[in-house]
Amino acid sequence: MAFLALERVSKHYGAMAAVDDAALTIEKGEFVSLLGPSGCGKTTTLQMIAGLVEPSAGRIVLDGRDITNEKPNRRGLGVVFQSYALFPHMTVAENVTFGLEMRRVPRSERIERVREMLALVQLSVFADRYPREMSGGQRQRVAIARALVIAPPVLLLDEPLSNLDAKLREEMQFELRRIQRKVGTTTIMVTHDQAEALSISDRVVVMEQGRMTQVDAPYRLYEQPSNAFIASFVGKTNLIAGVWRRDGMAGAVDIGGIRLEAPSADFPAGTPVTLSIRPEKILLRKAGEGQLDGRIASRFFLGSQWLFTLETPIGTITVSIPNQGEEPPAEGATVGLDWSPASLRVIASAMAHPGGGTA
Amino acid sequence: MISRPSSRSSSPWLLAGPGALFFAGMILLPLALTVILSFRVYDHATGIKDAYTLSHYIAVVTDEYYLGIFWRTLRVAAMTTLICAVIGAPEAYILARMRNPWRSIFLLVIIGPLLVSVVVRAFGWSMLLGSQGLVNQALQLVGLSPVRLLYTETAIVIALVHVMLPFMVIPIWTALQKLDPMVEAAAWSLGASRFTALRRVVLPQVSLGMLSGCLIVFGLSASAFAIPGLLGGRRLKMAATLVYDEYLHELNWPLGAAIAIIVLVANLLIMLAYNRMVETRARRMLG
Ligand SMILES: Nc1ncnc2c1ncn2[C@@H]1O[C@H](COP(=O)(O)OP(=O)(O)OP(=O)(O)O)[C@@H](O)[C@H]1O
Ligand SMILES: [Mg+2]
Numbered sequence: 001m002a003f004l005a006l007e008r009v010s011k012h013y014g015a016m017a018a019v020d021d022a023a024l025t026i027e028k029g030e031f032v033s034l035l036g037p038s039g040c041g042k043t044t045t046l047q048m049i050a051g052l053v054e055p056s057a058g059r060i061v062l063d064g065r066d067i068t069n070e071k072p073n074r075r076g077l078g079v080v081f082q083s084y085a086l087f088p089h090m091t092v093a094e095n096v097t098f099g100l101e102m103r104r105v106p107r108s109e110r111i112e113r114v115r116e117m118l119a120l121v122q123l124s125v126f127a128d129r130y131p132r133e134m135s136g137g138q139r140q141r142v143a144i145a146r147a148l149v150i151a152p153p154v155l156l157l158d159e160p161l162s163n164l165d166a167k168l169r170e171e172m173q174f175e176l177r178r179i180q181r182k183v184g185t186t187t188i189m190v191t192h193d194q195a196e197a198l199s200i201s202d203r204v205v206v207m208e209q210g211r212m213t214q215v216d217a218p219y220r221l222y223e224q225p226s227n228a229f230i231a232s233f234v235g236k237t238n239l240i241a242g243v244w245r246r247d248g249m250a251g252a253v254d255i256g257g258i259r260l261e262a263p264s265a266d267f268p269a270g271t272p273v274t275l276s277i278r279p280e281k282i283l284l285r286k287a288g289e290g291q292l293d294g295r296i297a298s299r300f301f302l303g304s305q306w307l308f309t310l311e312t313p314i315g316t317i318t319v320s321i322p323n324q325g326e327e328p329p330a331e332g333a334t335v336g337l338d339w340s341p342a343s344l345r346v347i348a349s350a351m352a353h354p355g356g357g358t359a
Numbered sequence: 360m361i362s363r364p365s366s367r368s369s370s371p372w373l374l375a376g377p378g379a380l381f382f383a384g385m386i387l388l389p390l391a392l393t394v395i396l397s398f399r400v401y402d403h404a405t406g407i408k409d410a411y412t413l414s415h416y417i418a419v420v421t422d423e424y425y426l427g428i429f430w431r432t433l434r435v436a437a438m439t440t441l442i443c444a445v446i447g448a449p450e451a452y453i454l455a456r457m458r459n460p461w462r463s464i465f466l467l468v469i470i471g472p473l474l475v476s477v478v479v480r481a482f483g484w485s486m487l488l489g490s491q492g493l494v495n496q497a498l499q500l501v502g503l504s505p506v507r508l509l510y511t512e513t514a515i516v517i518a519l520v521h522v523m524l525p526f527m528v529i530p531i532w533t534a535l536q537k538l539d540p541m542v543e544a545a546a547w548s549l550g551a552s553r554f555t556a557l558r559r560v561v562l563p564q565v566s567l568g569m570l571s572g573c574l575i576v577f578g579l580s581a582s583a584f585a586i587p588g589l590l591g592g593r594r595l596k597m598a599a600t601l602v603y604d605e606y607l608h609e610l611n612w613p614l615g616a617a618i619a620i621i622v623l624v625a626n627l628l629i630m631l632a633y634n635r636m637v638e639t640r641a642r643r644m645l646g
Pocket of ligand 1: 013017037038040041043
């Protein structure tokens with residue numbers, strides 16, 4: 001049985017649905033990310049679980065117990081707020097110890113646990129500072145420490161790493177993951193950084209305009225996005241509009257008279273579809289040796305890889321190839337583009353918003 | 360380092376000039392005159408003489424009658440401040456949590472009384488609290504014996520609380536407006552009950568607002584005139600009504616001036632001490 005379940009949960013502000021009919025089940029010990037563009041309802045979802053926003057409809061069940069109407073202080077969840085919400089009149093140590101005090105943890109143990117937690121987030125020397133005397137990233141780590149120290153069964157993190165530099169962010173991701181593995185804390189993390197979501201989650205929930213449009217393991221989300229939006233939001237992709245054709249056993253897509261072989265799919269012939277192909281799945285060959293020819297319009301060096309934009313008969317295509325240590329074709333050159341048909345993904349254009357209904 | 364042109368250095372003085380002149384003319388000058396007046400010799404037959412003496416101050420601080428009035432003033436002002444804080448803080452909190460048509464309406468309800476003259480409100484209270492007033496009628500209706508309220512300290516405190524409450528509510532409300540509601544939510548999520556969150560998280564953050572509210576209420580109550588004058592009657596005096604009597608009934612202006620100066624200094628000392636005590640702590644915490 002699921003440890004935490006959202007059952008058809010909605011939140012309406014007037015006529016606007018901030019969260020629309022969200023259904024999600026999370027197993028104990030799972031690390032789930034909520035991923036989506038700004039304003040899609042991630043914070044609202046998290047706060048409904050935390051009990052800070054009252055759902056307009058639906059049920060929330062934690063460990064078999066209906067907590068939809070339970071007060072936030074009885075839920076015992078750890079929350080890291082998007083705005084940090086530190087107590088400005090308390091020092092860092094007092095902030096972190098607050099939750100332990102509320103749980104009536106003995107003083108000596110409290111001091112010990114706060115010390116450990118501050119060491120973990122690398123803030124030991126700041127214990128006696130007030131939040132306003134710290135940088136954004138330091139405050140964020142205080143917020144993380146304050147939520148982690150109470151060892152909650154469920155951690156709700158609202159963009160907990162957004163203000164950290166790349167190195168610290170990686171360390172914190174690692175720490176979150178380590179703690180979560182060690183203690184078995186069920187974690188829900190909000191982020192709009194797709195790389196972060198893909199790298200540390202067991203499953204990723206993609207939200208668009210209040211709806212959860214795909215819930216999948218990171219790898220499957222990347223390889224089999226259920227609509228064009230997800231394909232472009234999770235990693236980079238080339239989206240090409242075409243028309244579905246049947247071609248013997250396999251399928252094919254017609255793009256302005258050019259027919260491309262595609263994996264078979266269950267569409268009636270003539271359906272308008274969107275083709276998605278990832279930049280790294282396209283290989284560059286000599287002109288005439290690939291499936292298409294294209295002219296290199298621009299070329300960017302990104303260190304570990306090269307990024308090309310190519311003018312082709314099917315439109316502008318982005319291609320990335322790993323940096324192998326020698327210079328690839330120059331701008332203006334004509335090259336061949338090749339890929340394996342299995343790496344194409346065909347998405348019905350009408351399926352862009354499964355679930356449909358009111359917005 | 361950028362060196363400032365020297366012609367600029369006079370502009371702050373010029374800009375502050377009108378305000379400073381006004382302040383000097385309207386406050387410092389009368390105050391200085393009052394101080395001088397309080398040292399003048401007074402004779403019942405001939406009036407103010409052209410000589411100086413400390414006798415008025417000595418008379419005031421050694422006379423039980425005056426000391427009693429000072430104590431009453433202090434007691435009434437402190438009581439009013441305390442009650443205003445106890446009522447005003449929750450009132451401001453509720454106001455801050457209200458949604459918009461209601462918030463505007465109730466804000467108006469709170470500020471509204473300020474638009475009515477204090478004298479009118481004092482008369483209102485004297486009608487309510489009188490021996491045949493509404494309060495005593497209500498007490499008799501439920502079978503209790505009537506109580507004497509008018510011309511007691513209780514009446515003065517009740518009416519002062521009514522007049523002073525907006526001065527407490529508004530600074531606290533302003534402080535609450537600046538609060539991130541998520542901070543209170545964070546306390547709940549860490550296991551604090553609503554009450555604990557209020558006490559440990561919200562209250563300390565509005566302490567500066569409360570401090571200014573207390574200072575305003577205490578200062579205004581200690582120097583209140585109309586309310587003690589109308590609700591305290593002839594016999595129950597407070598500092599301001601005492602000064603009034605010395606000036607207009609006894610015609611002993613120097614003694615009145617001495618009392619006024621003592622009240623001013625005492626008020627100032629109490630407020631400064633209180634400010635130091637609370638504010639230094641709060642400032643360090645809240646920045
Ligand atoms: N109290 C509120 N009243 C009205 N609308 C609200 C309220 N809170 C949120 N919304 C709206 O609900 C939608 C979802 O908001 P939410 O804060 O959940 O977004 P988010 O996904 O967390 O965005 P971000 O990534 O920018 O933090 C937004 O369109 C927002 O304007
Ligand atoms: Mg958000």
